Amino acid sequence: MGAALPHVFGVEKSCLLKEALEKASPVPRGREDIKRLLKLHKDRFRSDLQWILFCADLPSLIQEGPQCGLVALWMAGTLLAPPSGTPLESLVQVAKERGYTAQGEMFSVADMGKLAQEVLPCQAELLSGGLGGPNRHRVLQHLVTGHPLLIPYDEDFNHEPCQRKGHKAHWAVSAGVLLGVQSVPSHGYTEDPELAGLFYPVPSVPCQLSCLPEEDSPGAVYLLSKQGKSWHYQLWDYDQVRESNLQLTDFSPSRAADGREYVVPAGGVQAGLCGQALLLRPQDASH
Known part of the structure; x- marks a missing residue:
């Protein structure tokens, strides 16, 4: 299958977006997108390691307004109910009807899980206590299996995770992982013909999870992530994501003063997002 143009929700409302989309090149499939990043930023990745890429292809969707969480859920839904997934409009409508959101914002991982199970044919498991410790192995196993992960974090200017105490709270979906070993x-892996040291699992061979890097091996795990402000995958250092996810405590003062309505759970951003993530699986998948 060839690469497809990204989806843009509400593109008919924006002549600028529409023009940019029509002039854009097709977005590369996941594996090619990651290879582009590895070539472009090769100095970021440890030269003493070999790399294994587990990657599921996600479509791209550019958000309109504060809908990053629902856009991330829509992208994840294409892996749970392929090929077309559930329309974003349906996710927004049900989220509003259930009182989870006012204008598309989602400040509760628990509400996101309930929405996912209602609208998508999936299982949703709320992960609490952060992405480190025993949760780390569960997250990596989940991604290696090919299932999506929804993560709230603080977004920096380049969309990467940062630490702003929740003032830049944003959502991303991870659909794969790059492991340095x-x-x-x-047995069970094949090397990329263009990039020496980059390997892919052979689909017909069961994955050997004993090769997962240990938690005290910095710079050895990168999440393949997409979010609603870019058409491309990004590779995020796992520890950077974990730290950003763990410090989501405050509601943005600029949002509080903008005169718009937001649905924030009891206990605020800290209770709704901090140290939490959502593991999504197809309805018939085993853990």
Whole structure:
């Protein structure tokens, strides 16, 4: 299958977006997008490691307004109910009817999980206590299996995770992982013909999870992530994502003063987002 143009929700309302979309090149599929990043930023990645890429292809959707969480859920839904997924309009409508959102914002991982299970054919597991410790292995296993992960974090100017105490709270979906290992198992993996040291699992061979990097191995795990302000994948250092997710405590003062309505759960941003993520699986998948 060839690369497809990204989806843009509400594009008919924006001549500028429409013009940009029509002039844009097709968005590369996941594996090619990651290879582009590895070539472009090769100095970021440890040269003493070999790399294994587990990657599921996600479509792109440019958000309109504060709908980053619902856009991330829509992208994840295409893996849970392919090929077309559930329309974003349906997610927005049900979220408003249930009182989870006023204009598309989602400040509760628990509400996001309830919405996912109602609208998408999926299982939703709320992960609390952060992405480190015992949760780390669960998250990596989940991604290696090919299932999506929804993560709230603080968004920096380049869309990467940062630490702003929740003032830049944003959502992303991860649909794969790049693992740095000392050596790749000889059976079940194939090397990229263009990039030496980059390997892919052979689809018909069960994955050997013993190769997962340990938690005390910095710079060895990168999440393949997409969010609603870019058409491309990004590779985010796992520890950077974990730290950003753990410090979501405050509602943005600029949002509080903008005169708009937002639905924030009891206990605020800290109760709704801090240290939490959402593991999504198809309805018939086993843990």
